[in-house]
Amino acid sequence: MIKKEKLQIIGTKQIAKDTIEMKLENIHISETAVPGQFLHILIEGHTLGRPISIADIDKENHLVTILFKVIGSGTKRLAAYSVGQQINALGPSGNGFPLRQEAKETVLLIGGGIGVPPMYYLGKQLAAQNVNAIAILGFQTAENVFYEDKFKEIAETYIVTDDGSYGNKGLVTDLLDKVGDFDCYYTCGPLPMIQAVTSKLSGKRGYISLEERMGCGVGACLACMIPANNESGYKKICSDGPVFLAEEVTI
Amino acid sequence: MNELAVSLPGLKLKNPIMPASGCFGFGHEYSNYYDLSELGAVIMKAATGNARLGNPTPRVAETASGMLNAIGLQNPGVDKIIEYEVPFLANFDTSIIANIAGSTIEEYEMVAAAFNYTEDVHALELNISCPNVKEGGIQFGTDPVMAAKVTERVKRVSKLPVYVKLSPNVADIVEMAKAVEAAGADGLSMINTLTGMQIHLPSKRPLIANKTGGLSGPAIKPIAIRMIYEVKQNVDLPIIGMGGICSAEDVLEFLLAGASAVAVGTANFGNPLVCKEIIDELPDVLSRYGFASVQEAMGKAVFV
Numbered sequence: 172m173i174k175k176e177k178l179q180i181i182g183t184k185q186i187a188k189d190t191i192e193m194k195l196e197n198i199h200i201s202e203t204a205v206p207g208q209f210l211h212i213l214i215e216g217h218t219l220g221r222p223i224s225i226a227d228i229d230k231e232n233h234l235v236t237i238l239f240k241v242i243g244s245g246t247k248r249l250a251a252y253s254v255g256q257q258i259n260a261l262g263p264s265g266n267g268f269p270l271r272q273e274a275k276e277t278v279l280l281i282g283g284g285i286g287v288p289p290m291y292y293l294g295k296q297l298a299a300q301n302v303n304a305i306a307i308l309g310f311q312t313a314e315n316v317f318y319e320d321k322f323k324e325i326a327e328t329y330i331v332t333d334d335g336s337y338g339n340k341g342l343v344t345d346l347l348d349k350v351g352d353f354d355c356y357y358t359c360g361p362l363p364m365i366q367a368v369t370s371k372l373s374g375k376r377g378y379i380s381l382e383e384r385m386g387c388g389v390g391a392c393l394a395c396m397i398p399a400n401n402e403s404g405y406k407k408i409c410s411d412g413p414v415f416l417a418e419e420v421t422i
Numbered sequence: 423m424n425e426l427a428v429s430l431p432g433l434k435l436k437n438p439i440m441p442a443s444g445c446f447g448f449g450h451e452y453s454n455y456y457d458l459s460e461l462g463a464v465i466m467k468a469a470t471g472n473a474r475l476g477n478p479t480p481r482v483a484e485t486a487s488g489m490l491n492a493i494g495l496q497n498p499g500v501d502k503i504i505e506y507e508v509p510f511l512a513n514f515d516t517s518i519i520a521n522i523a524g525s526t527i528e529e530y531e532m533v534a535a536a537f538n539y540t541e542d543v544h545a546l547e548l549n550i551s552c553p554n555v556k557e558g559g560i561q562f563g564t565d566p567v568m569a570a571k572v573t574e575r576v577k578r579v580s581k582l583p584v585y586v587k588l589s590p591n592v593a594d595i596v597e598m599a600k601a602v603e604a605a606g607a608d609g610l611s612m613i614n615t616l617t618g619m620q621i622h623l624p625s626k627r628p629l630i631a632n633k634t635g636g637l638s639g640p641a642i643k644p645i646a647i648r649m650i651y652e653v654k655q656n657v658d659l660p661i662i663g664m665g666g667i668c669s670a671e672d673v674l675e676f677l678l679a680g681a682s683a684v685a686v687g688t689a690n691f692g693n694p695l696v697c698k699e700i701i702d703e704l705p706d707v708l709s710r711y712g713f714a715s716v717q718e719a720m721g722k723a724v725f726v
Contacts, residue, residue: 173454175694213692218639219484220691245484261694384480384629386491387691389454391447393467393496394482396475403498404475410451 173264173389174199177257178210181234183250187310187317189241190285191250192226194234200225200262201233206293207267207359207380207414210237210260211388217245220261220388222409224359224380226288227295238288238317261388265413268293268357268378270300278302279353280326281343281368283309283360289380291318291325293357298325305329305353307346309360313337344371362422369417377417383408397422425705425715428462428683430660431608432545432583433517435462435683438716439673439701442664442687443468443521443547443587444493448507449514452690456698463517465611465685466507468549469536470522471529473499483620483629488639488666489688490618492632495523500536512542519585523549527575530562534580546582547662548573548607551589551614563589563614566601573605583608585662588653590616590645599653610653611662611685613646639688640666647679654680654721668696670703674711678723 178195186192200210204225211220227236241250252258268289278297282290287308294304304326310316313336322328329346330338339346343360344367358368359380369379386392390410398421399406406412406420426437440463441452447467449458458464476496483490497503503520511518520543524530530548537543550563550572562568573586586602588595590613599610615636620629628634646665654661663681667673668689676684689696704716713719 175455217484218487218489218688218692219482384482386482386489387445387451387694389451389694391451392445392482392491392691393447393476393493394479394491396479396481396496398475403473405496 204263205267208263210262224289279356281358286360309343438683442685445687459515478631488641490635492635570605577606585609587611670707
């Protein structure tokens with residue numbers, strides 16, 4: 172259940188261009204979060220929370236890993252927090268990826284940029300269930316690439332960069348028909364990438380994780396809506412999502 | 423007597439704190455954080471005649487000391503609100519205020535009249551100040567003749583006390599307040615958001631899909647205080663004050679300026695427990711500044 176929590180910063184480091192990995196200690200979130208959920212981080216001096224996905228959990232040591240890109244004033248401020256400081260956050264927020272896979276199935280994980288982090292915790296959990304995973308990870312250029320080695324431990328991993336400065340040149344969608352058969356896909360990344368992936372894989376069972384500017388982060392303010400094929404005509408990304416079945420929302 | 427209690431037309435509040443319309447939905451989400459019976463009242467998300475899907479996203483953007491929003495009055499329509507949302511809030515020992523909006527005077531009348539058939543709503547907040555929809559709302563809130571007309575027509579069909587929510591997007595707030603007072607308003611609710619815009623440098627486009635949005639949060643608090651002060655000098659209606667309240671000290675400032683109760687909006691987003699925390703801290707803050715009760719602090723700012 173989502174709670175207002177304080178998380179102690181145990182480690183923080185830059186792992187790629189403008190990309191920070193932060194390790195946080197918190198019992199409630201480490202014990203209850205599932206892959207695909209996020210923290211709504213409340214940053215000093217900022218009115219609105221920053222929704223940041225959970226990249227990994229170490230239950231034994233009560234550690235939660237988040238990765239974020241320094242883009243605006245809020246993430247810049249967050250990046251300046253140091254070890255020993257505490258951050259306030261609501262979490263674990265939203266609904267994660269369904270994990271019920273048959274052990275013999277093959278899943279495809281498609282992550283783009285700062286959409287890669289939730290794919291890692293998901294892939295790790297699936298690997299623990301002996302699900303066979305393939306990962307296609309897209310980044311802008313070589314200096315943006317992160318977690319390649321970690322993914323290689325849990326999935327057959329392909330790296331794509333826009334300019335070909337690392338791995339394959341092009342877009343993640345260029346590799347979709349080159350990685351072999353899979354039963355189901357999971358994806359998170361920039362909206363144009365998710366649109367391209369769902370359209371190319373239409374008919375396949377797929378789960379997408381969406382992002383949007385959020386107000387409350389708990390489902391009350393109706394800021395982060397997405398048109399959906401249900402009675403009300405919409406879903407809330409923060410509380411109905413951020414993970415949806417590919418065909419249940421209109422992107 | 424409870425030092426925090428406040429009596430307003432139609433409302434016997436155990437304390438003067440209520441979440442502001444649109445910032446609290448219908449309370450479900452926040453009921454996970456604390457018992458909504460702690461609140462003086464809840465002002466529900468705006469109700470319109472039919473369901474509205476609202477504006478395209480992004481609908482919110484952060485600003486210095488505040489935020490812009492352009493939700494666009496998204497709501498399931500008044501009938502569903504009465505059927506599903508009012509009964510949920512009625513489970514709590516708190517007053518319920520229904521915020522009503524419309525594109526036409528007839529729609530306002532229809533929505534207002536619908537609330538006559540529930541015993542659980544104690545007052546209406548007449549939303550003539552939403553800056554984020556193309557039709558309805560703000561054109562009633564920026565013209566004193568229109569504001570008076572919609573107030574009078576809603577008063578005529580409703581059995582509930584009507585608090586008119588004023589827009590700060592006017593040159594003369596006192597003129598607006600006087601117009602709705604003369605039209606029969608039972609109280610005022612002020613202020614709604616100020617229309618603003620923010621442009622994203624990399625894309626050179628407004629951050630909000632609707633282009634403009636309503637500015638809220640601490641950035642607008644001094645404007646709210648000034649407007650409540652001006653109106654209180656000229657109009658004899660009780661005021662529910664709002665605009666950037668984050669703390670019990672802010673509440674006292676609104677009381678001093680002339681508000682009788684307050685609504686907390688944007689601050690709920692940064693801290694879902696903020697209303698409860700303010701209620702808990704208010705007695706200490708009142709006594710620190712020499713007041714024995716909320717009632718005693720009202721209008722006690724010294725202007726000479």
